Amino acid sequence: MVDRELHRGLEGIAVAETRLSSIDGERGELVIGGFPVEGLATRATYEESVFLLLNDRLPTAAELDSFCTELTGYRTLSEEVEQVLRRAARENVDAMDALRMGVAAANLGVDTTEPTEAREYAKRLVSVIPTIVATYWRYRSGDAPVEPREDLGHAANYLYMLSDDEPDPAAVRGLETYLNTVVDHGLNASTFVARSITSSESDLVSAVTGAVGSLKGPLHGGAPGPVLEMLLTVYESGDPEGYLQETLDAGERLMGFGHRVYRTRDPRATVLSGAAERFYADAGDEAFFDFVEGFEARAVSRLAEHKPDRPLETNVEFYTAVLLYGVGIPRELFTATFAVSRVGGWVAHCLEQMADNRIVRPLSVYVGDRDRTWTPVDEREATNSPKASTE
Known part of the structure; x- marks a missing residue:
């Protein structure tokens, strides 16, 4: 029997089996490739995390070396893609729009035309997205793009291509922790889009392009920028209590708090707060981080008072903003940097979908009219339209 019950946003509906990640929203736990996020994010390189998602195990030293060599071989952009990014930069388009065009x-x-070479497309997409983002940003800033370096890892190379400077080891470790932390997170909106596109037996490039479009939306990947603006504004004002009072009294959302899945503190926020604390300590800027921690505590307390029946704890976006700002990622590239990480999860989900495919075809609940009669066009009056003016 067909279930016609409406589940808005597909909430509570399982549509796929996966070995890639598991979320326990009640307990605040996230497992990626079998590892608690706390155990993976601070230890692995990003390349190890991607290998884990693609192969369901960690690589040996020889396998990791070979995998890194494969990835570095796919970093370079074609001249045609660079032309697109130059045009996008001249027209000052949003970074996510430029990324969508580049992807x-x-x-x-790239000579990978056979369907059996989907894994090669996967590696290409993981490797080339940082180059697309950095190339666009260099053009946007009026600078020449920086060629990728084969001797640098994924995170270090991204920082290098953005700045044309030797990456700081503390910044590299902070960024790598971020990339590992958000590489996969269940069947979120962009991942679901990627799997849906793949389910029609379309290609990986199309699937990841669609995922980028989904990630662009402010309800999915766009929150860290506003979080940073909030924190910098309050830091400069020196009046966190006043800001919290004014924001909550106005019924406005407090950015960086609350999550669709988690009913407790987002475990990724815990990982990233630790990474941010280490980075700011190394950078000698403990004052800003101390402020951030104090603001978080005040905000959580005030939210509990303001909405006692609704758990609104710190989410991943709060410390994403703090960490990415610290390591030198421009605010305009926060969401694109999210894509630099999440593409590893996207392609792994697409390959998983291919291995046991059934086209995604949910139902809809029809709520429209059923007994309309046809009127020839020359007999129709404007009042027949529900949007017609009544003036």
């Missing part, structure tokens, strides 16, 4: 053309110049 859509990511297979240009």
